[in-house]
Each structure stands twice: as C-alpha cells, then as structure tokens.
Amino acid sequence: MLSRPGARVGAGLLLLLALAAAFAPVLAPEAPNAQSWLNRLQPPSAQHPMGTDAFGRSVLTRVLYGGRVSLLAGLLPVLIGLGIGTVIGTVAGYVGRTTDRLLMRIMDILLAFPGLLLAMAIIGTLGPGFSNAVIAIGVGLIPTFARLARAEVLNLKSSEFVEAAGALGARPGRIVFRHLLPGMASPLVVQATISVGTSILSTAGLSFLGLGVQPPTSDWGEMLSGARSFLPDAWWLAVFPGMMIALTVLSFNLLGDALRDALDPRTAAYRRRG
Template sequence: MAEVVAAAPGQTARPLGNQGFWGRLLSRPAARFGVGLLTLLILAALLAPILAPDAPNAQNWLDRLKPPSAQHPFGTDAFGRSVLTRVLYGARVSLLAGILPVVLGLTVGTTIGILAGYFGKTTDRLFMRLMDILLAFPGLLLALAIIGTLGPGFTNAVVAIGVGMIPVFARLSRAEVINVKTNDFVEAAGALGAGHTRIIFRHLLPSMTSPLVVQATISVGSAILSTAGLSFLGLGVQPPTSDWGEMLSSARRYLPGAWWLTVFPGIMIALTVLSFNLIGDGLRDALDPRTRLRKIQK
C-alpha cells in the first residue's frame, strides 16, 4: 500500500508514490531541458548519414576555410571538409567517449566497493588503500601516465579515463554497502542461510542503484570533457576520425581568422556536458525519497 503523507489543514492527503519515475524527473524544468537536449544530440548522432551534407572526410580544396553560408552552415575546415558534417559524426565518437569510461569505472569500482564494504577487514583495507593511491593523482595526470604507457588512441583514452573513475564509484558503493548491510532485512537473509552472492545481488546492489545512477550520469559529462582534452593534446581520437576534441586541436592554427572551426565543436561539447549535468541533478531529486517528501508537503 502506498505511504500517505499527512496533509495540512484544508488539504487532501496525497500518497507519496502518486508520481512515476518519469513524472518526477520531467516535473523539473531543468531536467526536461536536459532530457530534450540530450535526445536531440542522440538523434543527430544516429541520423548523421541523413542530416550531413557530405561524407565526414570528403575534401574540397576549392572550399578551404569558408565561413558559414547557406551551402556550408558551419563553414569548412582547412581541407575543405564540412564542419557541420564532422560535428554530426563527431557526436557519435564523443558520446561513446563519455559513456564507455563511465561503464568501465562503474563496473570495476562498484565491484571493488561492494567487496570492500561487505567483507571489511583486510579486504576493505587493501582495496581502499589502492583507491587512495589512485585518488592521489590528478585525473588528467593519471590519464596521461596511462596513455604514455599504452599509447594514444580512442580505446586507450577510454581506459585511461575509466581507470580514473574507479575510485569514485568504489568509495560511493562501499559507503552504501556499509550503511545497508547492518539493516534487519540483510541480517535476516543471512540468518536464513542466504549466501554472500544472494545477499549482495538481491539486497545490497538494489539499494545502491539510485546514487550510482546519479553519479554515473554526472560522470559522463566529466568523461566527455576529459576525452576531449586528451584528443586536443593529440592523445585521444586520432585524425581523420571526427571528434570534437580533435576538431578543436586541428583548428588551433587557424583560430584568429576561422572562428567557426572552434566555436561549433566547443558549443557541442558544452551543450552535451550541460545536458548530462541537468539530467543528473534531476535524477538525484527524482530518486531521493526525502526530496519527494519535501515537495509533497509544500
């Protein structure tokens, strides 16, 4: 039965669960804007072959460094390639470059955090000291060290950024496990003979889904910025692959005169990061029961 919140005098009591997840999320204007913006970006990436006027690497030396026009809405680069086309195709690479490191960090970090928080003692100390060592290095410096070992490229950039995110998810999941494992329902499951695997997957993991989802969503924006930075330094996505960070790097020498080469990729990076941050904030409010309770009581 749904929990009912007592109403103020003259008001009708309303059930706490009277809104679904999407209703709670989309009830926030900022979250609606973020979801709409991200939807447009994903559609642009998926429909790039249809929306793009040319192939991403099609060169036309007669149209080098042309400013935005009716023929080329975003202008052309130093090789006569359509900037609009490369921005659309670059959305595919940049979105993957943001999502894949988070998947890596979430998977490995959550596993480490669960093991450390559940078993404690030596396991906890060993894993957490390892996480402390990783956290001692600035994220970009750690990524540069990993890429310096593995070599530049998209896959290695994903690994480098993902490794830097492992401690974040490990510490978050460990804290959630420590908070939940002493609850009566977890101890009762153990007393009834449930094994470690069943307790972890049936009782602990579902309880930490909300904070992990929020953290993962916000981390995608951070990963996009980091991978774009690596590509800007020439250590991430390599030419001629379309990537927003690589486009910014290639445009440096033409910046004084060809402003469009940096403005449009930069705007796309900013909008994508903004959309994930707004969605992350909306998810935090929608998944937090205390936030829902405060909203209902108003």
C-alpha cells in the first residue's frame, strides 16, 4: 500500500500530525492559555513562529494542543458510527424481512437530514460541548456504516461458504463473527478512514459556531471562530488553524484512497482505466 505516492504522503502527514499532538507539551514553547498582554496580536516571528492571538497566547502552542482535541474529535465519532452502524447493518442484512425494512427506514430518515444540521439539532437538545458534539456527529455517521454493512452482509450471505456453514448447523452468531464480519472488514475500514476527515471538518464547524469545544479548551475550529474579529489584519490567526484542518483532512483522504486501492484491486484497476 505504501508503494503508492498518495499513501506515503498521507501516512507521512498523519504521522507528523499525530506526533506533534502527542508531544505538544514538549514542542510547545509555553502553556496553551498563558497570556501576555504586551505580546498580543504579534505577527509570526522567531520568538512566536505562528504569531500570537488577542490575549498574547502563542498560536503555535494552541495549534499543537488543539490538534489533540481535533484528532480525538475525528476518531471518536467514527468509532461510534462504525460500532453502532455495523451492528444495525449486520442485523438488518442477516435477519431481513420486517427487521430489515424497519431498521433501514430509520436510517433513511437520519440520512434525509444534512449531517451538520442533524448534529446541530442534537446539540440543541443535549447542549454545547465536546462530548455532545462527538455524540452528535457519531449519530450522523451511523446510517453510512449501517447501509455499507448491510450491503456487504447481503452479498456475503449468499456465498457458498456461508451457506455451507449454515447447512452444517453453525449458529447465526458463529456465522456472523466467523464469516460475515471478517468479510466486510475491508470496506468498513476504508470508509472509517475517510470518515475521520469528515468528522474533523464537522467538529471544526460546530466549534466555529460555538456549539462544539468550549473555552478555555480549544480546537482548530474554535481558533478559527476567534480569528473572525481580527481579519484581515491578523491573518495568521486563521491561516495556521485552517491549514492544519486542510492537511489533516487531506492525509486521511489520501490514506483512505490508498487503502481502498490496496484492499479492492477491482477499484484500483477501474481508476487506472479511467
């Protein structure tokens, strides 16, 4: 997989971002909320490579610490959507009939709402905050994984090895865990990888609107929200957090494309012909 240029770029970017977030206390020049009114709104310099904000806080420090929150905000909703969606899709596809129709109609209702609008509605009920934003975005991802899991189960259920296992008396639970889940792991992993980037964008959007991460905790979306009042003069307040969002989403998309090509040779062959 890493023989592909896109995969190497995506993996390299993601590794750098993860290391920067993990070692933020070591790399950051000062505490994320340390204020210095004498240094407020300073442009990038040797002392402050990414400048300072309206409170004199180092933008570099806040970008590093905000990366921790933003990466978690990308991973946690995907875990929620993947876990619950896979269960729903597997049950719907394997049991079929009324159960399938009922579960898929519920998923269709959720899909009828734009993702960010659905998240805003859920947060309007639960209240703003990081945890509620994660839940809201995770709920919005459930239908995507449910429909994908159902499609894979329907495809695998008619396979000879699954029918043979049933004919030999294997219980439904054994068939699901032994044959169906391993068979549909590849497309789910690819979708999960790409969805991390989507989740980061959604969380940043909620934080930008004041519905996600709340001060004094900060993520890249919250930093963009705080930069609005100082544009275009203090351009660095928006450029660096925005650049980090773009690079992170790009890295996950490149990695997802590489995984899809590696795990599904038919897709790779089709793209080469195109």
